[in-house]
Amino acid sequence: MIAAYLVLLIPFIGIVFFAIAGHKTDMGKFNIWLNAVCLLATVWLAVNVLNIGTILSPNKAFLIDPFNVYLIVLTAFVGFTTSIFSSPYMAHEKELGKLTDNRLKLYYSMYQGFMLAMYLVLTTNNMGIMWVAMEGATLATVLLVSLYRTPESIEAAWKYFILCGVGIAQALFGTILLYYAAVQIGDGENALLWSVLYENAAHLNPEILQIAFVFLLIGYGTKIGLVPLHNWLPDAHSEGPTPMSAVLSGLLLNDALYAVVRNKMLVDGASHNNMAGYLMMGFGLLSFLVGALFLHRQKDIKRLFSYSSIEHMGMMTFAFGIGGPMATFAALLHMTVHSLTKSAIFVTVGHASQVAGSQSMGKIRGLIKTQPKVGWGLLIGTIAIAGFPPFGVFTSEFLVLLATMHGYPWLAPLLLLGIGIAFAGLFRHIQPMVYGDKPEGQLPVKANLWPVIIHLGLVLWLGLAIPSFLAHWFSQATLLISGSTPL
Amino acid sequence: MNIEQTDFYTQAILSMAALVGLTSFLMLGQGRLLRLIFVFALQGLLLTLTTALAAYSLDNPHLYISAALTLVLKVLFVPWMLRREVLLMNMHRDVQALANKTTVMLGGASLMVFSYYVLHPIVQTTSPVMLNALAVSLSVVLLGMLLMISHRQAVAHVVGFMSIENGLFFAAIVATKGMPMVVELGVAFDVLVAAVLFGIFFLHIRTSIDSLDVDLLNRLNEVDK
Amino acid sequence: MNWLIAILQTTLFVVLAPLLAGWLKWCKCHLQNRKAPSLLQPYRDLIKLTKKQPVVSEQASWLFIKAPYIIFSATVLAATVVPLIAVDLPTSASADVIVMVGFFAFARFFLALAGLDVGTAFGGMGSSREMTISSLAEPAMLMAVFTLTMTASTTNLSGAIAHVLHEGLVLRPSFVFALFALILVAIAETGRVPVDNPATHLELTMIHEAMILEFSGRHLALIEWASQLKLMLYGVLIANIFFPWGIAESFGASALGYGLLAILGKLMLLAVFLAIAETLVAKMRLFRVQEYLSFAYLLGLLGMLSHIILEASR
Amino acid sequence: MILLSAYSAVLLSFASGLLALLMNQRLMLLAISQAAFKKFNSGGGRFQTWLTGQLGEQQFPVFLKQAVFALLGLSGLFAVIAGLAVLLSKGVITDQIPLGLPWLPWHIRFDGLSGFFYLIIGIAVCAVSLYGPGYVSSYQENQHPFAALGLFTGLFVAGMLLVLLADDAFMFMIAWEMMSVASYFLVAFQHENPANRRAAFLYLLMAEVGALAIILAYGVLASFADGFTFDALRESKLSVTWASIAFVLALLGFGMKAGVVPVHVWLPEAHPVAPSHISALMSGVMLKVALYGLIRFSFDLLSEVHWQWGVVLLVLGTVSALGGILYAMMQPNLKRLLAYSSVENIGIIFMVLGLSMIFMANGHPQLAALGFLAALFHAFNHALFKNLLFLGAGILHHQTHELNIDMMGGLIKKMPKTSFLFLIGCMSISSLPLFNGFVSEWLAFQTALQVDVLDNGVLRSLIPVSAAALALTAALAAACFVKVFGLIFLGQARSRNSEKAQEVQDKGMLAAPALLAGLCFLLGIFPGIAIHLINNVAGQLLGQTLPNDSALGWLWLAPVSAEQASYSPPLVLIGALIAGCVSFWYLRRNPATAIRSAATWDCGFGGVSPRMQYSSSAFTMPFRRIFAKVWIIDEQIKKDLQGALDQDVAAVHYQLHIQDHSWPLIYMPIAQGVNTVAKQVGRIQTGNIRTYLGYSFATLLLLLWVIS
Secondary structure, three states, X not given: OHHHHHHHHHHHHHHHHHHHHOOOOOHHHHHHHHHHHHHHHHHHHHHHHHHHOOEEOOOOOEEEOHHHHHHHHHHHHHHHHHHHHHHHHHHHHHHOOOOOHHHHHHHHHHHHHHHHHHHHHHHEXXXXXXXXXXXXXXXXXXXXXXXXXXXXXXXXXXXXXXXHHHHHXXXXXXXXXXXXXXXXXXXXXXXXXXXXXXXXXXXXXXXXXXXXXHHHHHHHHHHHOOOOOOOHHHHHHHHOOHHHHHHHHHHHHHHHHHHHHHHHHHHHHHOXXXXXXXXXXXXXXXXXXXXXXXXXXXXXXXXXXXXXHHHHHXXXXXXXXXXXXXXXXXXXXXXHHHHHHHHHHHHHHHHXXXXXXXXXXXXXXXXXXXXXXXXXXXXXXXXXXXXXXXXXXXXXHHHHHHHHHHHOHHHHHHHHHHHHHHHHHHHHHHHHHHOOOOOOOOOOOOOOOHHHHHXXXXXXXXXXXXXHHHHHHHHHHHHHHHOOOOO | OOHHHOOHHHHHHHHHHHHHHHHHHHHHHOOOHHHHHHHHHHHHHHHHHHHHHHHHHOOOOHHHHHHHHHHHHHHHHHHHHHHHHHHHOOOOOOXXXXXXXXXXXXXXXXXXXXXXXXXXXXXXXOOHHHHHHHHHHHHHHHHHHHHHHHOOEHHHHHHHHHHHXXXXXXXXXXXXXXXXXXHHHHHHHHHHHHHHHHHHHHHHHHHHHOOOEHHHXXXXXXXXX | OHHHHHHHHHHHHHHHHHHHHHHHHHHHHHHOOOOOOOOOHHHHHHHHHHHOOOEEEOOOOHHHHHHHHHHHHHHHHHHHHOOOOEOOOHHHHHEOHHHHHHHHHHHHHHHHHHHHHOOOHHHHXXXXXXXXXXXXXXXXXXXXXXXXXXXXXXXXXXXXXXXXXXXXXXXXXXXXXXXXXXXXXXXXXXXXXOOOOOOOOOOOOOOHHHHHHHOOHHHHHHHHHHHHHHHHHHHHHHHHHHOOXXXXXXXXXXHHHHHHHHHHHHHHHHHHHHHHHHHXXXXXXXXXXXXXXXXXXXXXXXXXXXXXXXXXXX | OHHHHHHHHHXXXXXXXXXXXXXXXXXXHHHHHHHXXXXXXXXXXXXXXXXXXXXXXXXXXXXXXXXHHXXXXXXXXXXXXXXHHHHHHOOOEEEEEEEEEOOEEEEEEEXXXXXXXXXXXXXXXXXXXXXXXXXXOOOOOOOOOHHHHHHHHHHHHHHHHHHHHEOEHHHHHHHXXXXXXXXXXXXXXXXXXXXXXXXXXXXXXXXXXXXXXXXXHHHHHHOOOOOOEHXXXXXXXXXXXXXXXHHHHHHHHHHHXXXXXXXXXXXXXXXXXXXXXXXXXXXXXXXXXXXHHXXXXXXXXXXXXXXXXXXXXXXXXXXXXXXXXXXXXXXXXXXXXXXXXXXXXXXHXXXXXXXXXXXXXXXXXXXXXXXXXXXXXXXXXXXXXXXXXHHHHHHHHHHHOOOEHHHOOOHHHHOHHXXXXXXXXXXXXXXXXXXXXXXXXXHHHHHHHHHHHOOOHHHHHXXXXXXXXXXXXXXXXXXXXXXXXXXXXXXXXXXXXXXXXOOOOXXXXXXXXXXXXXXXHHHHHOHHHHXXXXXXXXXXXXXXXXXXXXXXXXXXXXXXXOOOOOEOXXXXXXXXXXXXXXXXXXXXXXXXXXXXXXXXXXXXXXXXXXXXXXXXXXXXXXXXXXXXXXXXXXXXXXXXXXXXXXXXXXXXXXXXXXXXXXXXXXXXXXXXHHHHHHHHHHOOOOOOHHHXXXXXXXXHHHHHHHHO
């Protein structure tokens, strides 16, 4: 349990420290160290969970179960690798004079703030705190989106702030309704505790819960980026500094989805018509298709990949909506591999745009000749995210397709269509950027590509064989969510 | 059951609910920013009173804290900030004509009805006061959104956002006699930070587009020119 | 024994081919009121050519020089497959009718290549046209032959002919189609009027002649001989498939002799018909040929269909 | 033991890829190996000197390349061994590898069918590995890094082999996609020219869609079975409708890879632009893997076949065969031409496969086996001669830097060996007797001729038509390859490059085609060998072999029965030799008639110039006239006039563009459709925040209304 507190404590220290001394040189290194320690702490936590199973803190404030433990480790890991990437990136940006000291302070301390919020969302046992943390994540990142102070970035940040704020407010209303349903059967203070709610899910009033779920879905769905609530997402991703886009895509969306699924479990427990499932399927499929179509119209490389995030979140939501062991397992796996792959891609994207000195895809050309590592990284990453084996994304998409074919065959063609369109949309933009001759006056930049290599390596590993402990967690989580295991 | 048979507390709560709903309507129809802010402050005050009332009649001490927080944040700090902003941009003179005020108002009214309709399925499991409170707060939330949709000033958006918060808060107080303390504090903290951020953003927006009209923030889109 | 017969009748084939050509020319000349050369003239020509020293273009490669032998032997092999005077031919077991068509293709392949080898416009023109026509004619021929083979349910020519023979006189609509298809194909493949004119050397109309323009001496002799062989082969096919009567079924001397006479008679008749046709009909434009051949193709197909749908036993 | 060699084939190809990857670190590698060599330089003198030579700075990259290809060749060799062994042992070997999903390790199954295709791949890979070192020597390292080429070649081969080993849907798909992706990178290898990029994109897109279709096909089966292992899928009992849906999906998926009209368009784009030894592998072998997939799916996994499917295959095959060869005929680019001819051959294979299905469904397993045999045998032959031709094309490109056959000519004198090998390839592909192509086509005809046994009127009339189409295809193929060989090797050189062309020096680059050509001839003379092998496959898969495939002795080929049809290539060969030799000897005995060479007859105008020769478009002009409807022909003749009143023609410009119908009919509309839809969808994102708020507001209301 100490591990959990440690995990929450370290980022908090980080916030304070960086707020004071964030502008000093090699703070990037320190950031890396901080995240490394955090990662170790999470690993320790994970080992505990592996040994003694689900952990509930004595004061019932924190709950670590198979569903969130691997997400915690994932969060720490992506935070760590992204900090590795952000160190040279930010240095380069500072050389270009895009950033002042204060903004650097802001950046680093809010980076930690965001991590804190993420850990809190995952570890807390209290649905209310979960909401607070989710809102906190927004508040932490909103100033990072407008870090460059360009008109576009401010516009993006404003939209991000307002839309997510309003959305999250809906979630709060949903939480209140949940609480309202809970107090009718339980005591006041503990009524919002997940552990309590999950035990008595059967006795909760289904009507209230359904209404509550609608609000929660709209609220957290805005954060997931479900169409038509997604509009903030591409703006925020494209205008902020790239490390931010990496963690937003890799972590924030996942955690929002995590929150939705937690609530779905309650609703399913309470009412046995698969209302929540259908809603999620509908939203997921819509986001999947629309995101895929949007890919075709992009000119900005980061917007491109943020739409691909929308598409993939759509697929996960759809998979969770289908329910059933296979689809759930697939969705859990997809959460992992997607955030790994997507953050890796954003790393390469960041370097690519630094090479070209622009985010517009028209200007990025011939990467493989200019800076082969970045070019290949981008290409392979895209191959992976497009769902080609032996990368893990393929595994999950394969399972989703089969589950769909099993449960809702008439939806399978839509999925097929979506994947095809998305693939075409990605590659019609990627190929010209990586291939071709080296353009004039573009020089390699200082880049640290270990994050990319590690992430893609992991995704490859997950695609070839899922390690047993992870498989164990996945199947336990599947058992929690869908009521049976695929094993 | 009819209102005569209920105790004073309930009657008070119900009338409070009515007043809060009314303020929302007033805000929705309001074209002048200063008045808008004033009405918003009024709503905050009503909320404070409600909280205090609840705290008193349920003698639930931690609600006093919430009341105090509400007073400080929603009645004093935020309105002061907004007012300052408006005066700074000297927008207090110009009236923003709502595109089609009557439609908006009618829409608001129908929203009220709609929220009752939505909460109808849970009527048999709850007392009417709860139902009323929930319905009103839901409609306040919806009206707040409608306010944001219909107004173009960033200030109005902030007001709308905050009034949504008010609605939620009202629900939390009345329907569930206050959330757990931690949650209350967390929410209050978030509101505070949000308010501060709004301040910062006004600064940025002004510097970037030299106006607070959100319709001018439309560079990022997917439409072919 | 029967291998002996096979070799014997192959040699007969090779030996008689020029004679048939001569007879054909003789008939034509008489029909056209010209003075006819002797029947043995083709032999004389061949011998004369073999005595001449062949002149080969400097452009030519080894393929040009080897081609005549390949063409000739391929045609001879085709001849071995077709029963001339006696059925139950071992050779036609070792290579059935499809293989025979294959041999024709083989010969044509090298003839066309030889035409291209020298690199003159004529050669190219000839091979292009030859391949065009043959690529339409070959399937038509296959269709016609398949009609027979399916009736006899064997692709072994002698077997098929024997089957028709034993069956006696049965009027099959499919055979009528097949017969006409085969005749049309034969005319096209052997380069007779109206598709091609063996007697012309007018550049724009010639096909076969254009390809062999550069050949001389023994090479020319071989190619000429091969084409005479081909003519006779088609004749024998038509004669023996559709009118097999008289062909020897046992290897007694009398039977064989009788068979020989029979086939000679049939061939003479056929030649007369061909001569009359060539006298009456005028050569058609190259791009009318496709209509002509696709008509043949259609006939062949119709024959096959009518066999399958009308005649075959269920 | 067999399985071991099968595995080692896969692993070796992996290894070669990885070794190639080390090309980037070659200096480091060099240091290591030199150090290692220092340790035990007690070795024999000559070896030592050789090794030092190899480990020199300059020599080392070459040495590394040779090593990579050596590994590849080894893997090919092992593949051949494994394939032959399993075919002869008639065994079925299964195994499991602890990879894949937690509850689904990779299932391995190595049976006759896999073995047969293993054999094909092995032979092709051996040839390529002989050919490769000479061919890649022309790439500069900085422009076209060998690392990428070698790595993806290894992965490509490994992927193909794994597909054949797969015994569960999941592993199958992984291997399948690995094959696709690796080959995609190979197509995009020379990515500086746009044609490659376009081709690569198209290829990968269609591969992706095809793969999804296959996944769904498996999904259909899996939703009626428990688990994805093929054993489970075999057990799945599904209705005719679902079975047909599964079959159609599979057909779409595998057909896309195999290049059946109308989903063939990637093929003529992708194969020409890849390096030649890769196009040889793709065209000769990868299409066969797709074929394997279809056979595995429809004959093995689907419990029973229906004659309607056979009809579908038959019709598709016929269309592809005719269309393929007609399009091929019109191509001036040699490799495009070969690619289209692959479409044709795949078409033929599909036809015969369809026949086999029809007979199977109508309860004539023996005839089904015959068709199956013809199909597999043709697949085998096509792999051989198409590889041969592509490698030949590679040699030509390597020596003349041309692929346009209108720019070649007269090469038979400059490159005698190459031309001879290429001639053999042309003869086999245009199915002339004595070569393997003819035998498989003969079998195909034999199958078609058995239509009598069927009762269904539709089939009775359909099959002859397709047989007719087959005959036409064969004839057209002959014409097409006469054009190819004639224009490339015969006549006079049409361009400076082919003027200066030399015979290729590298031994390997000649050895590879020679090997294939030898096999073509061997199988043309003794088809019994291959047919015996395939018979075992048929026995395993259809439970029915040909009764007396060697009734008249091993020299003979009598698939149905000796009375019905028989063919003895050796005797024919002997006959041909006799006839040829006799005439040759007889005519050449007189010394007075030695050959005299003189100028070509020029009608007395003087000077026969290369430009007077027939060009590719001229040669095919009659066909263009006859089959005009098949292509979209855009023919322009422009005359430059000059002189008084523009009377006399100074120059004539002739332009000919021939396009595939499937583009404007199918692909363009899809692309435009997607773009338009995307445009419309794009309009929801107006950029105005109030609109966005409106969306969430509306969504909220809608959902609330829906649930209450």
